Amino acid sequence: MKLNRLIFTTAILSAVSVQAQTTEKKNQLEFSTGYNFGYLKNLEFAPVSMYEYEGSVYKLNYTHTSKKENLFEIKMDYLSSELKTDKLSNLNNDFAKVGLGFSYLKKIYDKDRFVIYGGLQSQTNTSIYSNPNTSSFNNEDYYTLHQEFGITGRFRYQSSEKQYLSSKLTLPVVLLRVTNAEGKFYTIDNYQSVLWELEYGYKLSNHFDVKAVYNFNYARLQVPSAYRELQHQLNLGINYKF
Amino acid sequence: MKQIKSLGCFFAIIFMVLFTSCADMLMGDEGKYDEDIYLNYKTKTVLELPFEDDWYIVAGGKSLELNHHFMPNRHQRYALDIVHIINRRGNTGDGTKNEDYYCFGKRLNAPGDGKIIAMENAIEDNVPGIKNSKQSLGNYIIIDHLNGEFSFMLHLKKNSIIVAVGDTVERGQQVGLAGNSGYSTGPHLHYHLQTTSSLTTGVGLPMQFQNYYADDVFTERGEPITSQIVRKN
Numbered sequence: 001m002k003l004n005r006l007i008f009t010t011a012i013l014s015a016v017s018v019q020a021q022t023t024e025k026k027n028q029l030e031f032s033t034g035y036n037f038g039y040l041k042n043l044e045f046a047p048v049s050m051y052e053y054e055g056s057v058y059k060l061n062y063t064h065t066s067k068k069e070n071l072f073e074i075k076m077d078y079l080s081s082e083l084k085t086d087k088l089s090n091l092n093n094d095f096a097k098v099g100l101g102f103s104y105l106k107k108i109y110d111k112d113r114f115v116i117y118g119g120l121q122s123q124t125n126t127s128i129y130s131n132p133n134t135s136s137f138n139n140e141d142y143y144t145l146h147q148e149f150g151i152t153g154r155f156r157y158q159s160s161e162k163q164y165l166s167s168k169l170t171l172p173v174v175l176l177r178v179t180n181a182e183g184k185f186y187t188i189d190n191y192q193s194v195l196w197e198l199e200y201g202y203k204l205s206n207h208f209d210v211k212a213v214y215n216f217n218y219a220r221l222q223v224p225s226a227y228r229e230l231q232h233q234l235n236l237g238i239n240y241k242f
Numbered sequence: 243m244k245q246i247k248s249l250g251c252f253f254a255i256i257f258m259v260l261f262t263s264c265a266d267m268l269m270g271d272e273g274k275y276d277e278d279i280y281l282n283y284k285t286k287t288v289l290e291l292p293f294e295d296d297w298y299i300v301a302g303g304k305s306l307e308l309n310h311h312f313m314p315n316r317h318q319r320y321a322l323d324i325v326h327i328i329n330r331r332g333n334t335g336d337g338t339k340n341e342d343y344y345c346f347g348k349r350l351n352a353p354g355d356g357k358i359i360a361m362e363n364a365i366e367d368n369v370p371g372i373k374n375s376k377q378s379l380g381n382y383i384i385i386d387h388l389n390g391e392f393s394f395m396l397h398l399k400k401n402s403i404i405v406a407v408g409d410t411v412e413r414g415q416q417v418g419l420a421g422n423s424g425y426s427t428g429p430h431l432h433y434h435l436q437t438t439s440s441l442t443t444g445v446g447l448p449m450q451f452q453n454y455y456a457d458d459v460f461t462e463r464g465e466p467i468t469s470q471i472v473r474k475n
Contacts, residue, residue: 224442
């Protein structure tokens with residue numbers, strides 16, 4: 001399985017060749033789909049040290065570029081999968097996750113082909129763990145809602161008229177976590193997270209780009225009922241500019 | 243340009259390989275203790291069912307399918323909800339009063355030897371169907387078995403507890419009466435075992451009782467599960 005992942009990853013990333021592109025349109029709407037490789041520990045939910053989950057992920061993004069070339073981004077994503085563990089296979093469970101993110105990025109550096117942005121991000125993730133075999137007596141699904149606020153930065157390298165490379169790093173600093181058990185705020189003392197995105201874009205026409213994106217998402221909540229989640233996502237998308 | 247291309251690809255692949263291979267490190271070891279408990283735990287305390295006659299296991303067992311306690315509270319993952327039944331029924335009348343339930347006021351015993359380390363005895367019993375969310379444990383007893391295991395008996399009848407903090411109790415000794423206090427919709431006993439006396443840091447433990455009947459089958463050592471009828475002898 002790990003070899004397959006590596007081959008898939010290599011194939012996607014081998015397509016990346018660095019040339020250049022300039023974006024003239026002010027709005028971009030992007031739809032992408034890809035594959036998620038995830039790992040989850042949630043001791044509030046089950047006594048499992050590490051679940052693995054894989055499955056398709058779908059994303060819809062909107063980006064507005066202002067007159068001063070600042071960016072306003074909205075990102076939605078959805079994935080559906082099954083939490084699996086070989087060790088305790090009777091505790092496998094269906095899992096779905098929906099995310100909604102807003103970020104505002106101000107242009108802080110622009111020279112030659114490099115542009116750097118800095119700003120703030122809000123990210124909301126809702127996860128639903130549903131078990132079709134639960135009895136009618138125990139018919140409540142378990143859910144978590146994570147609302148994060150953090151700082152974010154993006155750099156973009158335009159290597160040719162047609163191609164660019166972009167990367168975005170977000171560090172959440174405050175988390176509001178609501179579960180079936182409780183709702184509580186956490187700061188960086190207890191909650192450490194990083195969201196990293198590496199994106200390659202190729203201009204097809206004045207209105208369309210295609211993209212290949214890698215996402216690395218990691219979250220660690222240091223509480224007695226430990227929570228940790230790691231995601232690698234590989235996506236291919238099409239971008240409509242207007 | 244070719245060099246930049248190659249470097250870009252090289253670093254991207256290195257990042258991917260690193261991130262994939264370091265999943266174990268990033269996810270950490272927390273939870274392996276819980277897995278071991280789930281798979282291998284043997285109850286240290288000699289436990290017997292804390293009541294006489296027939297009781298029905300409303301919730302018990304080691305899965306989401308069987309036991310609604312399994313999540314989200316780690317400390318009561320393997321808890322039991324149990325009601326006293328007579329002729330396979332839990333109540334007479336229309337069930338609108340606690341007194342309609344055979345369970346209400348039924349004698350409860352210490353399940354194992356130990357020391358009472360916490361209790362509450364003054365919380366009103368609920369009207370059936372209405373929960374007290376503010377005092378969720380209701381009237382309760384916590385027994386320290388002095389071996390890293392702590393018994394929690396919850397939802398007891400108001401003013402029925404006849405032991406005090408600091409008392410030593412023996413297995414089978416009466417400690418109170420079943421009730422309907424706290425986060426409870428009807429008279430029942432909630433019983434669970436955990437690693438500490440704290441609801442925050444305690445980890446739930448499977449409970450193996452000794453010498454009881456489950457659906458009329460003698461069990462020398464076992465864990466009651468949902469829908470079984472159990473009795474001590």
